Amino acid sequence: MSAVNAQVSASPAALLHHVRTGRARSRAELVAMTGASRNTISNRVDQLIAANLLAEGGRGWSTGGRPPTLLQFNSEAGCVLAVDLGVTSVDVAVTDLSARVLATAGHPIDIAEGPDAVLAEARRLGRRVLAEAGLDDADVRAVGVGVPGPVEFSTGRPSHPPIMPGWHDHPIPDAFSRWGAPVFVDNDVNVMALGELGVEGSDQDALVVKVGTGVGCGVVVGGRVYRGAQGSAGDIGHIHVVAAEGRSVLCRCGNTNCLEALAGGASLLRDALAAGLPVTSTRDVVDLAIRGDGPALELVREAGRTIGSVLAALVNFFNPHRIVITGGVAQAGLPLLSGIREAVYARAMPLAARTLDVSVSDAPELSGRVGAALMAIEGYLDDDSVREAITS
Template sequence: MTDSVREPGIVAADASDLLAILRDGVPRTRAQLAEITGLARSTVAVRIDTLTAAGLVAPAGDDVSTGGRPPARIRFNPDSRVVVAIDLGATHGVVALADLAGTITTSESRRLLIADGPEPVLDWALEAAQRLFAATGRPLADLVGVGIGVPGPVEHSTGLPANPPIMPGWDRFDIPAYARRVFDVPVLVDNDVNLLALGEHALAWPDRSDLLFVKVATGIGAGIISGGRLQRGAQGSAGDLGHVRVPFSSETPSHGARDADLEALASGPAIARALTAAGIPAETSDDVVALARTGNPEVLQAIRQAGRDLGEVVATCVNMLNPSLVVVGGSLSRVGEQLLAGVREVVYQRSTPLATQHLTITESRSGETGGAIGAAIMVIQHTLGPGIASRPLPH
């Protein structure tokens, strides 16, 4: 996200608090909103009029009357605007449209190689987004922003990838400027794991305020939700687990270079290399998943060991961050229970009893569109913040 696209949102600063309340989907009367906020009813009425003019709230029928005319209820109107959400992985891409509640309304996906470089990959994604948006028949003024996730470190303040190890040609490429040639709206870019964490949190675990999402695929990374908010760190590099050294202990079986990077031991390609060395040919994460489904004991043991290596690093994260939930996602999470079993085995052994007392370690529930949902939520959080006093809904 560059400074040039730090545009104001679509909600007046004095109306954003009311909208935040209504975004939970529960219709309320003006009197109820006044009671919740402590504002005068006349003030609430003015701010509701502002939100109505912008199309962000709509009538929701009458409440039960306690005598006299029944009071009217107001609801959030997520259909009033559209978000483009793009999730780019090392070998896949998902392009979607979402409403202001983060619900995916339509999507398109394909296999791709992020290593092909920014222009061909982004050209496909933006062309797909144009097709999907054109099919809605809505005016471009309804589009509030574009969210993009990429599989590498991103300097969030600028939206520029920073030395991404599996993205040759992408370093410091101006993704926001490239996308704005097609869609002249705010463009926000983040690491794909951060967006997976946002999507998983919103879709499956909205009641958990402290969550660690670990993606295991071609690379390994983590997204951190703490206090209900995504934590990016000072420069946006928080959660880069792939280059953490795995602390081998005396009981660790010899299975790689001593004190190797986590990615070199537990990623999909790393497991594939270990299997190939053992006489079981494999190259990619998909190959590992396919082999796991055959029930081959050597394959399952290699996956279990990868889970243990992952657990060595996750245990430190659990001790430091004290999440109530660790979610394992990414393409390798499809191998079945062995990976999770290895993670649990080590985390519960290495972490403190207080940190693991109510800890859940589970597989991701958000599916293929989890990253796209997170990209949409990133844009929504930006655009529904304080901004223009009122911008009427285009017709």
Template structure:
């Protein structure tokens, strides 16, 4: 009898991906909204929703919606029904975490990192750390959804690999996805850190904004674009690389990419640190620059304000092309506050047409968590719960659920 019940429930779940996707995407939070959004019959919606509720992947929350009669309880993904593993590879450290489906951190760790380590040693190190995090997370959140990585370098998202030049020598064209899939056998995502910070900023603070530009100004520089409410990557994933737009002049500085005159070579943290070092200060990174700014060193203040105007110059060109309604400035140098922001605003409002700036807001990021880490989680969840992939996710979930003990299944139920 138990096997027959299980088989019936599995068959019902096989067709429930569309319902799952509507709930996960926030398009339907009640039975009535599911009926309207899905176009399915009441019987079909009820059957598929009941199967999702019984599986523990969807739950009824304590929140209610008015329904003209008895209030109906809000439907949501059960955050405790699974976990994902994410990592943000920085220039000196790797931040790793196991997250639930909120996403919220269940467990985390930080590892030292050297760019000289190369991809094989680094991915082995990440894999070992992931094993420990997974062992901790799966005790309470049994289903392992997938892995998502953030890299501080240009990434071809479709292929999941680094494309040089980059700050990660030896990573070009390395099969990151293949290496991690061979070890963990789950979906793997790889994306540029600035794109992930853009996703996080949009999800956390500005979900209603359809057209937005996020600019990260740290030791390096880059930007991400939200267009029509979705991340815009361009044909090969290179959209938003404003740090390497070139301003040519007789004294154009050499950039880390090997070209002359890049915006990054004039206004990024490493470039300001270079100029401060030439003036006798000890500075190598964006953090060193901000430390000097916070000490109110006149040279640091002057250079940061000048960097803001340079960044404003290139942003004004972007505004004229994509016409965002919001620009968010993040990264370490954003801690310079109005000193940097005033320079950016000055150039943007000076150079752009009134139509483009009439309703334009330029603000500082207030996200204090690791934005790239959370962005990696949002990216994975959005893709796996998307209509085209939700049925496949349910197949994996149902297979994993029926391999577990009854006690483990009960832990996932709402």
């Protein structure tokens, strides 16, 4: 994924990127944006049109003289499969090359059943959504997979994932070889961060916080996901939190009072059960809060405050433009958000907090699939494969 290089170059992939993200709509705008010559741009645009990746249609506004012919990305020049692997479910979508969902299907799984069983289910769902969308195996240009654990991005292999027994070093891309397309695998939080940036992307710095069973954070620097030296950037779930009244809660990592142990979805369920609420899952607690149940609301808000206390420190350190909250618990909406905002604005330094935007995802249940699709699309439309597409 060379989006940053692509934005300063005038390679065919870069020109395509400018058009499909809405940054340029005509040859003249591409010339102005890249500084390349009119001839170079015209030749490359013609090649992209011949390869069926761009199309001409309509006229733009004239700034004097003949109005320019508008360029459009042909988002129907293929499709991608987006796989969102969770701890308890797998969701697969087929999307066009603008990450528009054409069909989607999901199934409950237990990630601990191991890669063979779980990936077979993902393949089955992949065949099903393709059939539902009226597409063939040959239409698939790339596959994107988000998994709930650390991944070596270059090989698509999980690396000692704590809640995915049996998955260490498993070559996930091999499971999708039937589609003969490149397969991109990353951890679910990074994938969700892409989903929240959306198809047009962003040049901003952002934190995308997933509050699911655990708590994780996608770190977006200048519009790109930052992975860190070993790929574990944003693993905020095990940051130590000062708990109230000498409270000591053991975390699955072996330490006590980690953020995840005090404010993740699993801890929300534990505390709701301890308070005698009629629940059997985190989803039940979230549903009670949505319906306005007082004790459930207070548990969600308190989890928000705890998460916010860690985010306040991250805001002081990283000074993001915005924070987006996603994941299953984010479906609770306002009570979680108000708890987070309360702690962030109380503790973050004024300069860093002044224009900070803290919000809940519009569609937390979809961001994993949309993000997996965007990862696959960016990978498929990189410099090498676009060059291949226009010369073949």
